[in-house]
Amino acid sequence: xxxxxxxxxxxxxxxxxxxxxxxxxxxxxxxxxxxxxxxxxxxxxxxxxxxxxxxxxxxxxxxxxxxxxxxxxxxxxxxxxxxxxxxxxxxxxxxxxxxxxxxxxxxxxxxxxxxxxxxxxxxxxxxxxxxxxxxxxxxxxxxxxxxxxxxxxxxxxxxxxxxxxxxxxxxxxxxxxxxxxxxxxxxxxxxxxxxxxxxxxxxxxxxxxxxxxxxxxxxxxxxxxxxxxxxx
Amino acid sequence: xxxxxxxxxxxxxxxxxxxxxxxxxxxxxxxxxxxxxxxxxxxxxxxxxxxxxxxxxxxxxxxxxxxxxxxxxxxxxxxxxxxxxxxxxxxxxxxxxxxxxxxxxxxxxxxxxxxxxxxxxxxxxxxxxxxxxxxxxxxxxxxxxxxxxxxxxxxxxxxxxxxxxxxxxxxxxxxxxxxxxxxxxxxxxxxxxxxxxxxxxxxxxxxxxxxxxxxxxxxxxxxxxxxxxxxxxxxxxxxxxxxxxxxxxxxxxxxxxxxxxxxxxxxxxxxxxxxxxxxxxxxxxxxxxxxxx
Amino acid sequence: xxxxxxxxxxxxxxxxxxxxxxxxxxxxxxxxxxxxxxxxxxxxxxxxxxxxxxxxxxxxxxxxxxxxxxxxxxxxxxxxxxxxxxxxxxxxxxxxxxxxxxxxxxxxxxxxxxxxxxxxxxxxxxxxxxxxxxxxxxxxxxxxxxxxxxxxxxxxxxxxxxxxxxxxxxxxxxxxxxxxxxxxxxxxxxxxxxxxxxxxxxxxxxxxxxxxxxxxxxxxxxxxxxxxxxxxxxxxxxxxxxxxxxxxxxxxxxxxxxxxxxxxxxxxxxxxxxxxxxxxxxxxxxxxxxxxxxxxxxxxxxxxxxxxxxxxxxxxxxxxxxxxxxxxxxxxxxxxxxxxxxxxxxxxxxxxxxxxxxxxxxxxxxxxxxxxxxxxxxxxxxxxxxxxxxxxxxxx
Numbered sequence: 060x061x062x063x064x065x066x067x068x069x070x071x072x073x074x075x076x077x078x079x080x081x082x083x084x085x086x087x088x089x090x091x092x093x094x095x096x097x098x099x100x101x102x103x104x105x106x107x108x109x110x111x112x113x114x115x116x117x118x119x120x121x122x123x124x125x126x127x128x129x130x131x132x133x134x135x136x137x138x139x140x141x142x143x144x145x146x147x148x149x150x151x152x153x154x155x156x157x158x159x160x161x162x163x164x165x166x167x168x169x170x171x172x173x174x175x176x177x178x179x180x181x182x183x184x185x186x187x188x189x190x191x192x193x194x195x196x197x198x199x200x201x202x203x204x205x206x207x208x209x210x211x212x213x214x215x216x217x218x219x220x221x222x223x224x225x226x227x228x229x230x231x232x233x234x235x236x237x238x239x240x241x242x243x244x245x246x247x248x249x250x251x252x253x254x255x256x257x258x259x260x261x262x263x264x265x266x267x268x269x270x271x272x273x274x275x276x277x278x279x280x281x282x283x284x285x286x287x288x289x290x291x
Numbered sequence: 292x293x294x295x296x297x298x299x300x301x302x303x304x305x306x307x308x309x310x311x312x313x314x315x316x317x318x319x320x321x322x323x324x325x326x327x328x329x330x331x332x333x334x335x336x337x338x339x340x341x342x343x344x345x346x347x348x349x350x351x352x353x354x355x356x357x358x359x360x361x362x363x364x365x366x367x368x369x370x371x372x373x374x375x376x377x378x379x380x381x382x383x384x385x386x387x388x389x390x391x392x393x394x395x396x397x398x399x400x401x402x403x404x405x406x407x408x409x410x411x412x413x414x415x416x417x418x419x420x421x422x423x424x425x426x427x428x429x430x431x432x433x434x435x436x437x438x439x440x441x442x443x444x445x446x447x448x449x450x451x452x453x454x455x456x457x458x459x460x461x462x463x464x465x466x467x468x469x470x471x472x473x474x475x476x477x478x479x480x481x482x483x484x485x486x487x488x489x490x491x492x493x494x495x496x497x498x499x500x501x502x503x504x505x506x507x508x509x510x511x512x513x514x515x516x517x518x519x520x521x522x523x524x525x526x527x528x529x530x531x532x533x534x535x536x537x538x539x540x541x542x543x544x545x546x547x548x549x550x551x552x553x554x555x556x557x558x559x560x561x562x563x564x565x566x567x568x569x570x571x572x573x574x575x576x577x578x579x580x581x582x583x584x
Numbered sequence: 585x586x587x588x589x590x591x592x593x594x595x596x597x598x599x600x601x602x603x604x605x606x607x608x609x610x611x612x613x614x615x616x617x618x619x620x621x622x623x624x625x626x627x628x629x630x631x632x633x634x635x636x637x638x639x640x641x642x643x644x645x646x647x648x649x650x651x652x653x654x655x656x657x658x659x660x661x662x663x664x665x666x667x668x669x670x671x672x673x674x675x676x677x678x679x680x681x682x683x684x685x686x687x688x689x690x691x692x693x694x695x696x697x698x699x700x701x702x703x704x705x706x707x708x709x710x711x712x713x714x715x716x717x718x719x720x721x722x723x724x725x726x727x728x729x730x731x732x733x734x735x736x737x738x739x740x741x742x743x744x745x746x747x748x749x750x751x752x753x754x755x756x757x758x759x760x761x762x763x764x765x766x767x768x769x770x771x772x773x774x775x776x777x778x779x780x781x782x783x784x785x786x787x788x789x790x791x792x793x794x795x796x797x798x799x800x801x802x803x804x805x806x807x808x809x810x811x812x813x814x815x816x817x818x819x820x821x822x823x824x825x826x827x828x829x830x831x832x833x834x835x836x837x838x839x840x841x842x843x844x845x846x847x848x849x850x851x852x853x854x855x856x857x858x859x860x861x862x863x864x865x866x867x868x869x870x871x872x873x874x875x876x877x878x879x880x881x882x883x884x885x886x887x888x889x890x891x892x893x894x895x896x897x898x899x900x901x902x903x904x905x906x907x908x909x910x911x912x913x914x915x916x917x918x919x920x921x922x923x924x925x926x927x928x929x930x931x932x933x934x935x936x937x938x939x940x941x942x943x944x945x946x947x948x949x950x951x952x953x954x955x956x957x958x959x960x961x962x963x964x965x966x967x968x969x970x971x972x973x974x975x976x977x978x979x980x
Contacts, residue, residue, distance in 0.1 A: 107478070107479050108478070109475050109478065109479070128483070129478045129479075129484075130478055130481050130482055130483040130484070131481075133479070133480065133481040134481065138479075139479045141475065141476060141479055145473060145475070145476030145479060145480075146473070146476065147468070147469050147472040147473055147476065147477075148472060148473075149472055150468065150469075150472070154465070157465065158465050158466075158469050158477075158480055158482075159480050161462050161465065161466070161480070161481065161482075162480070162481035206480070210480075210481065295796075295799065295800035296800065298796045298799060298800065298825070299793065299796040299797055299800060302792045302793050302795070302796040302825075303793050305792065306790050306792040306793050309790075310789070310790055409623045409624050409625075409627065409660075410623050413623050413624060413625070413627035413628070414627045414628045414630075414631040415628060415840075416625060416627070416628050416812055416813070417628050417812050417813060417815070417840055417841060417844065418628075418813070418840050418843075418844050419813045420813065420816050420844055428824065434796075434825075435824055435825060435826065436824075437824055506789070510789050510790065510813075510817050511813035511814065511815070511816035511817045511820070511844075512789070512813045513625075513811075513812030513813035513814065514625065514812075515625070515786060515787050515811075515812065516787060516789060516813075518787060519786075519787030519788075519789070550790070551790075551792075551793050554793055554794065555793045555797070558782070558783070559782065559783065559784040559785060559788055559794065560756060560783060560784070560785045563785040563787070563788070
């Protein structure tokens, strides 16, 4: 579904992503783990169109992404929950969801999707009129994931969803992602938290210094924790 | 309360409302542009006067009905804004510290427009007076108020209400606010950030134009109004919190009442300074503005 | 021009030509530098003045007389620019004298240059008293000074309503401060009481509350003088609240202002020094009004008249003293000794030792306003010596 070939991202002299290749297949849950500064966020930004790659090719269902402007990529079916959650902090929970549903241009579907989010995270329904920026970190992450789902994406990309969250909340987020995967959604999870990633994902890429160091099935990695320890 | 005192009291309120709603319009226009594209538009006073002058030409020279002229003036602002945005403003969108570039740019625009106005309209500068929208007078208690000014008040408040509705309930309005709050996140949610910038610039200027034409319908004006209005709008925006539309409306109304009340109990000269005093005092305690976010 | 006059002109030309006395034409024209406000805040006044000057130029240089040429320079309503223009006219164009400013600020700037560099300076329209302060030598002013207007207003109210109450509402500009200083000085001496004194800073836009305060003070007359467009705002808001037009006195009114005050102000009074409705217009004054109205689609008022008269005064001085045409000191002396009358209204022109004119003022009452013109009736006329009140100490 998503093919990345030979991707290089530079910020001036700093090489963030170095000739990287990876792919995400339809219906898969793929994890990308790596320490801080390994280039995870840069890959996500390149997919989203927030940075222009120095070289490389990104295709989604055969469409060259670099020919699609940033704001049109969501219409292809790619939905990105960026690092830092990408909320609109001064708007209410519900308004955040409405904005995230705007690309559908269908108010009925938006309403239906909002209800679906409230079923998944009931606390959000209670807090629907509260400004998103005043919620707890975990609740904010629930809003972020919900926003990612509002546009009925085919591929959901999450960047560091566990950052700053308590372990119990991380567990809840993990459960929700597994559930979405079971419903047939394709998910790409970019994470520092290898444990969470291995629990959720089927296939794992391990990154370091902007390149793929290891690529394996999640089960195998869980069975050989020394590889993870060594690589991270 | 004697009749004379009641008249003074009521006129303070009516003046506060009318002036406040016009101040609010202009400050909202300035704050929308600042909040979205980071442009502290020092030329807002000149845009305001441009609207008033266009209204004067349309009604007095061409004989167009003032209501139609008002709509035309606000309409004209849209292509003007898009033209200016296309030629100049958009070139700075990716400059990191563009607010200072924009400030200098808008000062340049101010100078140019000031020169153009002086050369073209200067010799009529004592006669800028538009025909009223409606005639007649309504008594509020013992105070006679021209229906025309009541109409201006109603229009200013309706425009503010429509603007709030747009920003809150329309997809484009939501997009503008989303870009205010988190530009990258908005792009990822499918908002065309640059189109939203252009739209905010045009919308902000349209509101300033609306303020200008309504002012011209309520009051006689001359070219010096531009400078006073620039300072006032900036002060309102800074006190209200740059980028805050609600702050601009509330502080704009408060300014209107302050001017009316201080000039009643003290003098018009002190009233003119009271703004700046209030601004300094508030910024002393809340440097980011009252409704800063 | 009447038939007889034009016939005379033709005859005169023919006589001169046949006699071969063309030597007057051989001398270079006399240049007068005319620094005025073609752009900037005061340009509506400067352009009116130039219109008056142009009307005068049509008949200013009949054949056989030394040609007088006005070199016009724009001062952009800026004192600095006015000085720069004066210097350029003095040094490069070598003008005999300076003239032109219609605002007190630019007038004072040219005054400084003229007095320092000994260039005669004829001020057509600028009213700040210090333009003729004691010790002034080269400056001559046609317009009465503004403190004097305040004296005249008090005298007018004294006549209309002995023991009356005056309210004042005005923009806080040098001109208005001078007028109100005159009123404040003279009112108690005329047995009048000032019941309200409200000044607005520059850039004010609303006067509703102040109009209500004026109403509460129950004055017999209200002196109204706003700067620019604000004048209309104050006037309309006073009328909105029920002040009657007959209670309003505008210290000065030019045509566009009277038209702006409009129909609803009919009945109110304004001060002036020349008006198309004056009873005392001379035949030349009537011609001036007719021709000006035909060309500019509105009647002239005192601004145009003072500039028209300025040109004619210079003509008269040079005709009477040919040697003054090439000598600034002689021109100054001739101006100082001048005793003549305004060609348009017959009002005497003579200057005191400081270059201030024997002063006068008309008060007219608005009677009718139509699309392009208006009617007004003379209500009061007064003449006074410039120093009947201490004008130079009341305003610095």
